[in-house]
Amino acid sequence: MTGKIAIVGAGPSGCFLAQALLKAAPDLEVDLIDALPVPYGLVRYGVAADHQGTKAVTRQFARVFERQGARFFGNLCIGRDISLDDLRAAYDVVVLAAGMSVDNRLGVPGGDLEGVYGAGRITRALYEHPDAEALPDLGSHPLIVGNGNVAIDLLRLLAKQPEELAGSDLGPGPSDWLARSGIETITVTGRSPAARAKFDPVMIKELAKLGGVSIRVIGAGEAPDDEAAKRLDALAVIDGHGDGPRKIDFRFELTPAEVLGAAGKVTGMRFSTAAGDAQHIACSSVLTAIGFGPADDLPREALIAAAADREAGALAPGLYATGWFRRGPRGTIPDNRADAQALAGRILAEISASPAKPGRGLFDGRPGIVDYDGWCRIDAAETAAPSQGRCRIKIPTRTGMTMAAIEGATSR
């Protein structure tokens, strides 16, 4: 089978899709296009710096390029540098796998005060995404709104002592920021009861390894079923853990009502409880981990609304979507693998190749594109001499990355 397929987004969903397509039909031309000069999306910029085992999935993705013949076109933003219409005209099939990266907003009074930050903004800065804003001062008592795995990742990183980051790829700037944070207390609040919290129990149990904390779980309540019992069991494991100086409080069934401030800065939050009462919690900053929305490069809402078969990821003839871009910001790496494998079957059944289409020829002569060899040079530069107990020191800027991608080429 032949055909030209462009996948927009070289994160886990796009890579798993390319893997499945090329496994079934090795003669396809599959191109992974990413707005960043580097591939792997949230595996690089969303999976926590201290979860290197999870990042090992990139060994599979490297093979998609090295053995299965997929091509990488990095530093190329579809919707800005090249329009989606032009891309669709050049390829037999276009798949949108661009994920979701924009923090959902709290949407309560005071939500725009200085000191309210989205979790994505903080984690992008921690993981040195080239477009990240600077890391802000969180004060002595950040409050995390949200009970998903993103909230727990953020909590764990903020709670760790410097030596607990050994073996990670957290960069020198973010490591220094964490070491000097001055955080004394972290409160984590969820809207749901603990029984329905979204975190994976194993993420909670991992907190029992933290050395510098003392953890309290307040009002976890009862478990109505076995699934819920696993969450409550995990919380029971960490309740009372440690006698370290950094205090961590978990609280549940608190619906955000207002961010309180003085002189334009956060001083606390008002919640409403399950019983409808108001509860105030003082804090120095508010970190919202309440999901993500799409970036504005592509008209995601309109495309999804007009989808021919949204459940299957079929948007329009020759246009598909997978991963978070299709489903919304829920589900882990294996969920996106299953999604991509199912979509690969559909594409293979529907593709009709027009040999006249230029495919990757569309990008000929366009400056600044980073190919897979360029990424390998960036990767080599980042892992050549990691210092201070790190497995990698990321190049934090777009310019630095594109330079590293080229420099190796000219010095060879």
Added chain:
Amino acid sequence: MKISILYGTETGNAEMLAEDIQAELDAAHDVTCDNLADTDPTALDPTRFYLLVCSTYGDGELPASAQPFAEAIDKAGPDLSNVHFAIFGLGDSEYHETFNGGPKRLAELMIARGARQIGDRIAHDASGPDLAEDIAFPWAEQVLAEAEERLGAPA
């Protein structure tokens, strides 16, 4: 020797390792490689040596592709007393409490139906310094040598 590699995977890492082991053994043996999800536990062949490659997911549970196989064992209760297997685990010691819970469960299920395990259940740690194949290839060689002794002359 006739070898069947069976993998239980969730992210694809165990599948990749299973394929690597197949490629490594292919020259000298008759080797098949299949997903546990496509394997019927009542149809295991006593003349083959089974190499199981299995990850762990969630809270020490079996990975998704091993679950139908485990359910079929529970349901059918097959007699596996002539089946020989060895098992290799993929895990992540970041989650130390549940490290390699999946392969442990899978081995227990097989043994409970009479299957004979050859060699120790060893594991790769995704958070450790080694590549999975650097641990798995020597392991495969060792369990194959043991299996040839137990199952008779190499075919």
